[in-house]
Amino acid sequence: MDIGLLVFLPVLGAIASLLSRQKRPGPDHVSTHALVALIAPAICLLLLLSYLPRIQSGEALVYSLNWVPEIGLGLAFRLDGLSWLFATLITGIGCLIILYARYYFAGKDTAGRFFILIQLFMTAMLGIVLSENLLFMLVFWELTSLVSFLLIGFTWSSRDARRGARMSLVITGGGGLALLGGILLLGQIVGSYQISDVLAATDTIVSDDRYPLTLSLILLGAFTKSAQAPFHLWLPHAMAAPTPVSAYLHSATMVKAGLFLMARLHPAMGDTELWFSLITITGMVTLMVGAFVAMFMHDIKGLLAYSTISHLGLITLLIGMGSEMAMAAALFHLTTHALFKAPLFMMAGIVDQATGSRDMRNINGLWKAMPALMLITAIPAAAMAGLPLMSGYLSKKMLFSESLLVTAPHWANTLIPAWVTIAGLFSVAYSVRIFHNVFFNGQPVDLPHWPPRKKPAGMLIPLFILAFASLLVGLAPQATYDGLIHLAVMATSMTHLPLYDFSALADAQVPAMMSMIAMVGGIVFYLARGPLFAIHRQLPEVDAKNIFEQIMQQSIRFAQSLVYRLENGSLQRYLAFILVAAIAPALWMLSGYSGWQGPSELTEVNPMVAFGALILCLSALGVALFHHQRLPALLLLSVTGLFVTLAFAQFSAPDLALTQLSVEVMAVVIMMLALSFLPQTSPRESGFGRIFRDLSLAGLAGIGVALFAYAVLTRPAETISGYFLANSVPGGGGTNVVNVILVDFRGFDTLGEITVLGIAAVAVFAFTRDLHLKERVASAGSAKGFAEPHPVILQMVSRMALPIALLVSAYIFLRGHNMPGGGFIAGLVTAVALTLQYMAGGLVWAQERMLTHFRPLIGAGLLIATITGLGSWFVGYPFLTSAFSHMDWPLIGEFELATALLFDLGVYTTVVGATLLILANLGKLMTVAGPGQEVG
Amino acid sequence: MNHLMIMPIVIPLLTGAFLLVMYRYNIGRQRSLSIGSTLLLVVLAVWAVLQAGVTDYTLYYLGNWQPPFGIVLVLDRLSAIMLLLTALLSLFCVLYASRGSDREGSHFHALLQFQLMGINGAFLTGDLFNLFVFFEVLLIASYALLLHGGGRARSRAGLHYVIINLAGSALFLLALGILYGLAGTLNMADLAHSIANAPETDLPLLKAASLLLMVVFGIKAALLPLLFWLPRAYSAASAPVAALFAIMTKVGFYAMVRVFLMVFGLDEGAPANDTVLAWLWPTALITLALGGIGVLGAASLRTLTAYMVIVSVGILLATLSRNDEQLLAASLFYLLHSTCMTAVFFLLADLIGRYRDDGYDRFSVISPLSHRWVLGSVFLIASVSIASLPPFSGFVSKAWILQASSRLPDYLWLWAAILISGLLIIAALSRAGSGWFWRPEEHSTARTRAIEKTQQLDHARMATVCVMIAISFALALFAQPVMDYLDAATKLIYQPSGYVDTVLGDYVSQGEEVTE
Amino acid sequence: MNRREFWLPRPLFSLFLALLWLLMVNSFSVAHTLLGLALGMFIPFITRAFWPEQAKVHYLLPLLKYFMVLMVDIVLSNLVVAKRILFYPNQLTPSFFTYPLELDDDFAITILASTISLTPGTVTAHYDTEARTLLIHSLHVTDEEALIRQIKDRYERPLQEIFR
Amino acid sequence: MELLVAITLGVLTSTGVYLMLRARTFSVVLGLTLLSHGVNLFLFSMGRLTTASPAVIGLVEKYTDPLPQALVLTAIVISFSMTAFVVVLALKAAVELRSDHVDGEDPNEDRQ
């Protein structure tokens, strides 16, 4: 568990920092904040040191806890040589960075934020290196991307910072997704995500079909994180971050995560041709690109950034070679690089703060103003250049000697040694440059602060410690290696290799020669930098950030144009899409179908049916033909509706006929109401192509419907309806089976249906409430003056019709259970009769005479129906169970009482309320009462 | 018979109806009723989840009629979990809306309750026509809610949304007609039984009907090319409504699972409707791709979120179409995550818009923003979650989906689509976030400070959003029990015979005699 | 308004409705009679706001007689119109004319206007409430005055009797 | 007769679909109404068509299939609700967007 503690301690530290920041805001408490921030990393470091003995005994401490076993995700930690080395680097350098930041952020408001984020970042890094479960590792992997996004964008006022942050997030985040894929595949192959299991399954992995894909995806993740070409572009732009961030993330830790991963998985996945070629080539390219570009950078941090890329490429190259010795060299160089690159970045930060510039063309001759800095910097700079006695010398020499050992592919034979030598030459050149150009090289030019501001001496302490460590490694390589790195190398290779022998390295001739060439060449190169820079200036300047932004912008523009082209806001097109989607697959499937004609015999054509069909077709075609003339089209539509009614009547569906008829009239009235605000004609605006397209779609749809209808009608019916016919009277208490289905067997449908009607009405009420039609009313008012608003004769007849219509609706309501009729139709009849009052007497007149508002009527109807349904609970039956009894009272005779009638009353009430609410609110739009006035 | 089962439908209905009767209630009373009802729904949904965990299928015979003659409600783990998701989501939406957006129009709470009735009904019903009815209930309520608050954008988007769905309803009825005409029943279990025993010549017609249903559900679920209504509609709707709409696409998905996997899945030789699934697979992938592209090209956070909804639909349907038990379980987990998080983003877009000087959530316009620290942090965390980065539920769900799919053929397409769309989301959200919260030149103005003073941060709204994000986190933290539940849920889906036997009881064994 | 007028605003009409109910249900059982009476009372009660005027029909028999005359006239006039439409559609001389009213009750005027529309080739096109005239269109007019006189004698006078 | 019915249903559907694809809200409403006529009749005819046999127990000897009738009734009511709603919405949109084009704006050219 305490390994897990290592990971989560910095989170606690971050919380502590947050609290201390809130308790003591402002720039005056930086040292307090730093102190608070230092606690957790320091404890971590001590804990790690306390583990050293157990690690040195070759033990791998594994702790695991199930989290989501379903997907193999566990809270599992592993501390072995490799993770110990990385964890120690992370916490150790982390402490120094915090120390450095205490000065760097002195007097700045943002210090608190930095301390929080840096500890979160530490957690993420520790998580990566200490995870035993690969999926769990991925959690931290993504966390590093995220926190580094926040850290790079730390000074968000700068556009560069924002862009750099986004770029790094997209590239490393994208890599993370690839890595997710790769790890999942790996887990599938192995059957587990535990590193122990993965490492034990080398043969399974390498022989699996999915190995190439798995490896590629994992390497994509590793390369993006470790800034390997061509994904290196984000790293220089991450330099917009404050220098402590750069020093920590972009030299010592985050960029090493990819290397860590490759090293970690090397025993399981390495040792293949693919591994070698992918990693080696990438490493070589990165090595060279980084080194080359670094030479020409004028920005100190830029130079360091590219040099970091170059060194990352170098380590990658070594990992790719895959031999134990190469691994040893890789990890050795990884360590030395961390030790010399971090102080160099710190130096850059000090110079930047002191002089206000990072441009080496302006910064010159600092040695006089900052001699101590110069002295301390000399060590890491020398290490970077690979001067003898320095740690960098050794690691480079290890590289050279390993490069000579590569023989496997014939091309690598001589290419790699030559290649690394040239890269070494470049690295010498830029190392010399950074030192010479900053501290010597004449007088400063146009620096914002000159003489440089005084920086506190404490700021040099972390530099000193690191430089000293770097020196120590260079002086005692064997001890360093044996004590620390060998353990790590053992974890990365399949066999127990002998200790690396540095004395043998010292004797090696050819690597020494190569070192010499690099050194001399590099210095020559530096001396000749003037003309070289001139040539370089001729080269087209490539700004990765711009490229990235351009790619982003172009993708966005592409996305927008594509989306705009598809989602162009044209309903006609969307509907056409829907039709195509409905027609095409069915057409495709049924293209060869021959079973349209079913086994049943065709029935004779009844002339009346033929006539009805004719009128239906004619009127429908008429509507389509005359739809530009809206009112005539509406009249024709009424004819269609009427004949649909007649069809229902003809084919034994009286209930349907009644319903269709009532609905039709209400619908037409509503459409007429709407039409009075709309243009009376539709313009002819469809082109020939459009009409052709629509006709084809319409034709296909019609043919489809006709075919299906024909297919079904010519087949015998086998349905569940016998049950309804048999149980309607004994079980439902009504002879009109359709009505019994509606209020009983499927009363639940009806409940839903009236709810729909009620909601529709309330919705109409809601969205016409603030509808302003005043201008329309004015323009439509041309008719006024002549025609009287409420013809007396109409009024008289309508008033008389109302009670009679109510009587009729009572009749239809009461008989519904046994004969065609029912609550819905009765409700519509009532509504129509009341609508007539509105038309005859006007909205205001009729509204005054209504006994109730309509919304509560709808609500009451729904409540009646629902509560009737709930009533059955009290006798122990489910919702909507009906009860009925035939009673025989003296004098009155037999009659039936059914709860279904009560349910139907709910239906009736809802229908009346909803229909009138819609009408009244439509009518309202025209009245003086006008908008804003609630009607119903 | 346990009457609690009908309550998820009846309670919102009663509440909505009561709110209409008491149409003069002031907004405060409306809110308390609505919140009370929704809380009750949460409790009921928890009960449902527990109940379904104990009993595979809980049945409720409406009107005490034996299925297939009467309508039956079926509670299984899948419907239970959908109920819970709906209840939780709606609770947050109601709470959020109760901070003021419910005042923008009339009868918000009544309409919302009806909407819940429709959604819950659709999840519970075991009858295909009843499903149609509940679809209509939830649609008409959604039309009303979409238009809530008025305005030109809503009118336009609403008109398209309504007309398209009306076309969908017509198709639904056509399909129902064909199914009834050939199978003679509409109860899902009975239909499954009939389809499994259908004559050879009828099978293509039945499948064609199911293709129509694919279009119908595809419109609801926003499947390409039926999805174009969605971005405008969702981005035009008021925030809590849009957040609630996050569940609406899932209703389409749910219906597909029920119909194409269960109703068409009884035939031993062909488990699930291969015809539909074959069409679904490529279209879902393209949907996913288009969603990703739309995310990248979106000009405002609402639109971006709308496209994230499409991405989630693409993932859900693509996984559904692979017809695999484990993958379906994974996709259900993703459904929980994506619904929750897209809802969060709709609310967040609104919240941010409230504190922006121009009141909008457009990316291109730079406008002073107050409370940027809090908003920025929440936005960051929410983005991490929705981009499926760890440690939130999205990461777990995607990992599960990718894992489960890797056993199946053609999985690389799905992988590529999911991973690339994830990247696009990261890119788009980082652009949005850095553009909004990292623009000090606009933030530090005196104007911003002035706004900040007058505009108190709405802690209730903020808390709503935060709790929803916390749910996403909790979902990841306690993923295993949830996954166990979902595994069990999908197991039932892939054993339709159990469903059919339970629902139909002895009707099947006695054969068709009962009908006489 | 006394209590009777409140609860039973239109007793005659209530009876009429009860009768109508029995006709409609086609059953003359006690139950339906009671139900019809109940509805006959209830419906006028709830719709009284729409029909605030008091009942004016005082003479039922003349009203019935009036309707009988009307029935016959309708049949006869239809024959006349049918002949004209079928055989001399091109020799018709249609015309508008104004008919001066003597009636002053709107309900009675409505009955008169309807009667005119139902009988020989005439349609009431407009009721001018101020000038108290009806504008009538006739399908075939040879003598306007005779037509006006005919309407007056045959319909308006009896109506004046009924609605005094 | 089956063929006749099928053709009629096809014509109703075709005209409905064609109008639904027009550019003005009113035409679309007409189209939706025609389409719902077609669809309702289709659903109705799925119970097979019989004359003189309404499903009223005791009235006739053989009964038609009552279930599709009940379903169609529900469908009619729902489509009525929807029509009423969409008509008012179309009106609202036309007023607010100052055009009764389905997209709320009069396009200069026909967008294909």
Place this chain on the structure above:
Amino acid sequence: MNSPDIPLVLELIITFFLVAGAIVALIGSIGLARLKDVYMRLHGPTKASTLGVGCILIASLLYFSFLKSGLSVQEALITLFLFVTAPVSAHMMAKAALHRKLPCSPRTRQGPPDQ
């Protein structure tokens, strides 16, 4: 159709009403189709069709009264209703025509007052 034992007299009466009604209604519709102006066309349907349908309804009344062995007067109700509403419809349509200032046929002796 199962009415074999219907008395001949009744059958004759019913047949008469059926045929008469059909002819009258047809004449009304012919008038609608043939007459020259809208005002004239108003006359045909409002009277003839109403009467024609009235006849059919009476036939139906008689038929079902016999068939159900009891007076079936529902149809009378429809007839009554038609006779009440038809004039109002005609009135409203005439008003609309006047309002729209629709032209009279040239044979009209006297047009509407303001034309």
Place this chain on the structure above:
Amino acid sequence: MIETVIPFVIGIFCIAILLNLYRLAIGPDIVDRILALDTLMINSIALIVLADIQMSLGILFEAALLIALMGFVGTVAMTKYLLRGDVIE
């Protein structure tokens, strides 16, 4: 006798309806069309009653009644619309 007569009667009404439809199609004015529709409605009442007789059902009375009622209301709505430009005010 009735059986033999009824198809003819129905035929006559069909012709009448066709004539109505003809007027509905040609207009010329909207009032003509409304009139035609009104007449068509009334004629269809006869059609429905005749069908009822033909089938000896006696259950289509309500349908006929409703056509009468609804036809009237529809006509009023349309003429009111023509008169005032709106239906309810």
